[in-house]
Amino acid sequence: NAGVTQTPKFQVLKTGQSMTLQCAQDMNHNSMYWYRQDPGMGLRLIYYSASEGTTDKGEVPNGYNVSRLNKREFSLRLESAAPSQTSVYFCASRAKSITGTSGSWGTDTQYFGPGTRLTVL
Amino acid sequence: GDSVTQMEGPVTLSEEAFLTINCTYTATGYPSLFWYVQYPGEGLQLLLKATKADDKGSNKGFEATYRKETTSFHLEKGSVQVSDSAVYFCALSNSGSARQLTFGSGTQLTVLP
Numbered sequence: 003n004a005g006v007t008q009t010p011k012f013q014v015l016k017t018g019q020s021m022t023l024q025c026a027q028d029m030n031h032n033s034m035y036w037y038r039q040d041p042g043m044g045l046r047l048i049y050y051s052a053s054e055g056t057t058d059k060g061e062v063p064n065g066y067n068v069s070r071l072n073k074r075e076f077s078l079r080l081e082s083a084a085p086s087q088t089s090v091y092f093c094a095s096r097a098k099s100i101t102g103t104s105g106s107w108g109t110d111t112q113y114f115g116p117g118t119r120l121t122v123l
Numbered sequence: 124g125d126s127v128t129q130m131e132g133p134v135t136l137s138e139e140a141f142l143t144i145n146c147t148y149t150a151t152g153y154p155s156l157f158w159y160v161q162y163p164g165e166g167l168q169l170l171l172k173a174t175k176a177d178d179k180g181s182n183k184g185f186e187a188t189y190r191k192e193t194t195s196f197h198l199e200k201g202s203v204q205v206s207d208s209a210v211y212f213c214a215l216s217n218s219g220s221a222r223q224l225t226f227g228s229g230t231q232l233t234v235l236p
Contacts, residue, residue: 006166033222044127044212044226045167060223092166096222110155110174110216112224114166 004028006115008093014121015083023078023118025093033096034076035112036060036068038089045092051076083122091118125150129213129227136203136234144198144230146187146213154215156180156189156196157224161210170198170211203234 009024027034032053037045037060047060049068057068065087067079076095080087094112130145148156155174159167171180176191185200196213213227 035223042228044129044228045224046226047223050223094167094224110157110222111169111172112222114159114168116166 006093006095006113008091008115008118010118011116012119014123015080016123017084019083020079020081021083021120022080023091023093023120024075025077025115026075027093027095027113028074029095029097029113030073031095031097031113032073034070035094035096036066036076036078037092037094038062038087039092039117040089048078048091083120085122087120088122089120091120125154125215125217125225127213127215127225127227130230132229133231133233136232138205138234138236139202140234142198142200142203142207142232144211144213144232146196146198146227148194148196148213148215150194150215150217150225152217154217155222156187157214157216158185158187158196158198159212159214159226161212161229163209167212203232205234205236208232208234 006027035050036048039045046062051057051070054073069077093115096112126149128147157172158170160170161167171182173180173189179188187198210229212229214224216222
């Protein structure tokens with residue numbers, strides 16, 4: 003299993019250009035996430051998809067759009083890149099939680115891809 | 124909202140020294156708590172986790188105990204190695220169906236031989 007894969011690894015854009023970051027997972031996970039990592043700020047959630055066919059905004063969604071193409075793939079699109087979007091982008095996935103008569107439990111563990119380093123000039 | 128406060132870095136230690144990285148959190152309900160590690164040029168890897176109060180997570184000589192009374196999840200290792208040099212992130216997972224992670228700002232650890 004490759005786990006979570008991301009393409010490209012590096013990208014340089016000019017202000018106003020568009021691009022799509024690709025993410026795929028082969029672990030049959032239900033939930034997928036996009037984070038950005040900036041110095042001194044940890045990781046912040048951009049968008050997530052709790053299950054195939056659904057997407058929701060995270061903490062910092064402005065300037066981004068996402069598509070959950072199928073269960074495996076979750077892409078992040080920058081329609082008009084800005085220098086403030088210079089960052090390292092990480093995709094992650096998580097298995098489905100199990101809900102029973104005692105409540106909901108199951109894995110909370112997210113598995114991360116290697117990241118895409120994006121520079122917007 | 125949920126938040127995680129992590130010890131400011133960077134931290135520089137000599138090999139075989141004792142390591143503590145402090146982490147405290149604010150959250151409603153009963154979150155799960157995590158430590159992730161990021162080696163240079165790589166993505167994040169789960170180091171250890173704890174899902175309820177008084178649980179101790181452990182892996183590769185690292186330990187952390189979920190302390191609800193002090194809302195803390197401090198990372199410790201008795202004897203660090205050069206290969207432990209990395210950035211360490213404390214995180215919590217909320218109780219919603221999406222299990223979003225809220226991260227601390229990260230602590231850079233450098234271990235010198």
